[in-house]
Amino acid sequence: MSDFTLGVNIDHVATxxxxxxxxxxxxxxxxxxxxxxxxxxxxxxxxxDRRHIQERDLRILRQTVQTRLNLEMAxxxxxxxIAYEFKPDMVSLVPEKREELTTEGGLDVAFNxxxxxxxxxxxxxxxxxxxxxxxxxIDQIRAAHKVGADSVELHTGAYCDARSGxxxxxxxxxxxxxxxxxxxxxxxxxxxxxxxxxxxxxVASILEFTEFNIGHSIVSQAVFVGMTEAVASMKRAIAEARxxxxxx
Ligand code: PXP
Numbered sequence: 361m362s363d364f365t366l367g368v369n370i371d372h373v374a375t376x377x378x379x380x381x382x383x384x385x386x387x388x389x390x391x392x393x394x395x396x397x398x399x400x401x402x403x404x405x406x407x408x409d410r411r412h413i414q415e416r417d418l419r420i421l422r423q424t425v426q427t428r429l430n431l432e433m434a435x436x437x438x439x440x441x442i443a444y445e446f447k448p449d450m451v452s453l454v455p456e457k458r459e460e461l462t463t464e465g466g467l468d469v470a471f472n473x474x475x476x477x478x479x480x481x482x483x484x485x486x487x488x489x490x491x492x493x494x495x496x497x498i499d500q501i502r503a504a505h506k507v508g509a510d511s512v513e514l515h516t517g518a519y520c521d522a523r524s525g526x527x528x529x530x531x532x533x534x535x536x537x538x539x540x541x542x543x544x545x546x547x548x549x550x551x552x553x554x555x556x557x558x559x560x561x562x563v564a565s566i567l568e569f570t571e572f573n574i575g576h577s578i579v580s581q582a583v584f585v586g587m588t589e590a591v592a593s594m595k596r597a598i599a600e601a602r603x604x605x606x607x608x
Contacts, residue, residue, distance in 0.1 A: 367550075374412035389580075422446045452513060492504045564597065
């Protein structure tokens with residue numbers, strides 16, 4: 361029995377489809393293959409501008425995903441309504457800006473406490489597990505706990521994008537501190553953004569993390585080795601890092 365969940369984000373299969381306005385490649389097919397490769401969860405981000413995943417994908421994936429469906433979305437009323445209609449197993453609330461290439465920073469829960477609290481309560485009332493995507497910052501973690509989130513996903517982007525060893529070490533330390541704080545206060549803690557086969561080991565070794573959400577690198581790898589193998593190799597890399605950590 362594995363001590364972690366691998367959520368595979370298949371947004372960029374839809375990015376390829378939308379680039380040409382075709383019906384292929386279909387993220388629904390990608391989800392089947394990802395699950396065959398060992399994905400424990402399928403993650404999709406239905407963005408306000410619908411640049412990749414469409415409501416059609418959400419509707420079909422809700423019916424076909426055999427594991428768990430995690431819907432990333434902005435904390436808006438429109439999206440909350442959609443979540444209620446499709447009932448994903450989990451919602452990850454993320455900040456969203458139209459101009460950004462990808463989710464650039466974590467949610468500012470500390471600053472928007474009341475609005476986020478209301479959104480969390482609404483989704484939880486609908487029997488949906490709610491996670492908040494935040495920077496590895498102690499104030500944000502405490503705020504997420506206060507607003508009643510079931511879990512937080514710590515943004516690993518700053519660690520992944522670090523250009524020097526010193527900055528990378530500092531960012532890794534923030535992730536370690538953040539994960540330990542969550543563990544201490546009883547808040548489930550996940551990791552995601554920018555993770556790939558080259559940078560996963562130190563993050564996967566933080567045993568407090570119980571879930572990893574990885575998209576771009578797995579879809580990129582899938583172009584060369586196929587989706588099933590791309591997922592399986594990431595799953596192996598995480599499992600090996602954790603086994604090694606437990607042995608020392
Ligand atoms: N987690 C969250 C909350 C995200 O917004 C994203 C990107 O959609 C990911 C994880 C996956 O990031 P990446 O595609 O860089 O692996």
